[in-house]
Amino acid sequence: MDATDLFLAGLQLYFLTMNWTVERSYCSASITEDSDCFLCPETHEFCAAHNPLFLAWPEWLRLATCFSAYAFCIGYLVILYAALTNGWAKLRAPILLFTGAKLYALIYYHTMEFTSETPPQGLHAYFGVEGPYLLAGVLVIRKVMAGSLNPLEARRSVVKYSKKRVPKAATQRALEAAIMAPNHFLSEPWRFYTCGPETKAKLCGLNADKRKAAEGVPEWLVVTLASEHKLTEKLGLEDHAATACAVQNFMLSLASEGIASKWMTGALGAPPEAVLKCVDAGRGEKLMGAIWYGYPSKALSETATAPRRKKGLEGVLTACA
Numbered sequence: 001m002d003a004t005d006l007f008l009a010g011l012q013l014y015f016l017t018m019n020w021t022v023e024r025s026y027c028s029a030s031i032t033e034d035s036d037c038f039l040c041p042e043t044h045e046f047c048a049a050h051n052p053l054f055l056a057w058p059e060w061l062r063l064a065t066c067f068s069a070y071a072f073c074i075g076y077l078v079i080l081y082a083a084l085t086n087g088w089a090k091l092r093a094p095i096l097l098f099t100g101a102k103l104y105a106l107i108y109y110h111t112m113e114f115t116s117e118t119p120p121q122g123l124h125a126y127f128g129v130e131g132p133y134l135l136a137g138v139l140v141i142r143k144v145m146a147g148s149l150n151p152l153e154a155r156r157s158v159v160k161y162s163k164k165r166v167p168k169a170a171t172q173r174a175l176e177a178a179i180m181a182p183n184h185f186l187s188e189p190w191r192f193y194t195c196g197p198e199t200k201a202k203l204c205g206l207n208a209d210k211r212k213a214a215e216g217v218p219e220w221l222v223v224t225l226a227s228e229h230k231l232t233e234k235l236g237l238e239d240h241a242a243t244a245c246a247v248q249n250f251m252l253s254l255a256s257e258g259i260a261s262k263w264m265t266g267a268l269g270a271p272p273e274a275v276l277k278c279v280d281a282g283r284g285e286k287l288m289g290a291i292w293y294g295y296p297s298k299a300l301s302e303t304a305t306a307p308r309r310k311k312g313l314e315g316v317l318t319a320c321a
């Protein structure tokens with residue numbers, strides 16, 4: 001959870017409070033000096049100075065406020081949940097739908113306000129109250145877009161990571177994506193080992209020369225192949241291929257959320273048996289690799305330059321008649 005998540009969560013609590021107090025009261029009766037609902041006297045005082053149309057209680061504004069009071073709270077709750085759990089990617093569709101409706105409502109409301117016979121007085125004060133709704137809309141869209149990179153373009157092997165913690169939910173989503181990889185006879189030949197501090201310390205200690213780079217990696221996933229078949233057999237090779245697909249799914253899921261990764265084998269500078277021992281891998285399992293992952297020190301981008309593929313597509317593609 002970063003500062004923007006925290007800020008957005010606070011804003012949603014504020015919007016929900018307004019939903020439950022002023023907006024619900026306004027839906028059933030106009031707000032007067034004598035209204036005794038929570039925050040109503042303050043609202044009356046503010047509107048008398050800056051927003052006379054609100055106090056005039058036109059029917060369109062009453063109906064719009066009723067809608068906001070009883071329907072928009074669902075959207076605020078969804079955004080609150082996304083901010084608290086970093087669920088922006090998972091909740092992208094309902095959030096975008098709600099934010100679009102909310103922005104449309106805001107534009108409509110402000111147009112009606114400013115073209116009325118009693119437009120808002122004192123723009124600083126008016127937008128001081130209305131601004132949080134506009135700001136929240138912009139920040140929510142930014143959050144959702146940042147959490148929805150095209151992973152095929154954004155994934156690159158990355159070695160430099162920031163210290164920002166990877167949410168457990170993001171790892172969980174990536175693991176769920178990994179096991180959706182194709183696998184012949186549904187052999188599910190992959191095994192995954194997430195690494196806590198003790199295991200990471202063991203892995204970092206495997207090669208003194210590589211320790212510094214390894215210690216800069218926020219998260220490690222060790223992936224192994226558990227196949228009933230030898231790698232010289234067709235089914236063994238297929239299990240190996242399926243596990244490679246699972247690794248790619250894992251990395252693509254992370255990339256779609258702006259989390260970088262790198263598949264490491266040889267450059268770990270340690271024999272596979274030593275890596276397998278660190279995670280106490282099952283008997284007969286073969287190392288597919290250690291996947292380094294974390295937020296990159298330079299944000300992932302769909303336009304970042306990939307290491308050049310020397311053969312290119314022309315060098316590997318045959319168009320058969």
Ligand SMILES: Cc1cc2nc3c(=O)[nH]c(=O)nc-3n(C[C@H](O)[C@H](O)[C@H](O)COP(=O)(O)O)c2cc1C
Pocket residue numbers: 155156157158262263264265266267268289306307
């Ligand atoms: C099976 C496998 C093992 C890899 N092992 C290493 C490694 O030990 N060290 C390393 O620097 N990169 C390793 N890589 C990452 C490749 O170097 C990287 O994918 C390649 O440079 C292309 O860059 P890209 O991933 O940004 O497209 C490995 C990749 C694969 C598929």
